[in-house]
Amino acid sequence: MRRRDLMLAAAAAPLAAARGAPLRLRIPRVSAKASSGQSYPAVLLAQALAAASMPATLEPTADYIPQQRALLELGADSRLDVVWTMTSVERERQARPIRIPIFKGLFGWRLLLALPEQAARLSAVRTLAELRQFSMLQGLEWPDAGVLQANSLNVVTSPSHDVMFRQLRLGRADAFPRSVEEIWWELDRYGQGLVVVPQLCLRYPAAVYYFVAPEATELAAALELGLQRLRATGVFDQLFAQHHGADLARARLGERRIIELSNPQLPPQTPLDKPELWYRP
Structure with a gap:
């Protein structure tokens, strides 16, 4: 070093x-x-x-x-x-x-926004095969859309972040996967009528x-x-905890059912062999 x-x-x-x-x-x-x-x-x-x-x-x-x-x-x-x-x-x-x-x-740890009736159904999902029966909302040019599609999930894309929450309320998709870092902030500001699906979490590198x-x-x-x-x-970890500790505590990832997804878009140089660089609950 x-x-x-x-x-x-x-x-x-x-x-x-x-x-x-x-x-x-x-x-x-x-x-x-x-x-x-x-x-x-x-x-x-x-x-x-x-x-x-x-x-x-x-x-x-x-x-x-x-x-x-x-x-x-x-x-x-x-x-x-x-x-x-x-x-x-x-x-x-x-x-x-x-x-x-x-x-x-953290952007690979995804919770789902949904209407309450869809959230009740999604909270019972236990496998990737069961998840494939639901449609996922994503941005048109987001790498996440490609990740979900590569795992054979049904993806509905939108060119505008601002209208996605309205699309979700209108039933144009069943759920909107958001990172742990984003979801609580967005729920407070844009999530009228929506809830975070309990018990379930998606994860990909x-x-x-x-x-x-x-x-x-x-x-x-x-x-x-x-x-x-x-x-x-230690300053890096201090800043990380200061900015994300509350969101992680609220997400309670260690208590959720995690569905693992692959990410074929991830470059081979990604330092996945260095566990100290990655968050784990």
């Missing part, structure tokens, strides 16, 4: 030497929850760069940017410098990932990374170096 630390510090050195004032980094508003510079990914990003001796000023975009479009807008001549999103083979072809899962895999432009090697090295240092000092 010490050798890796030195290599990353050397790779980040040109960027450190070139800066005078704090580094200016343009980041996206990827959702209503993440619109604030005080969101978990933004706070972690700033602290990681500070730990790499490269303090930064974060500048969120004024408008929301869909995840796929945000990846396409990375680079000095575009709108963004850093994006965080779920990885896939295709996304790692488009941009450079920093392969430390910042949510420790999924990593949300920071991504930078392919040519941004110094920035990538600084981010990896800072994240590794935060992990070594």
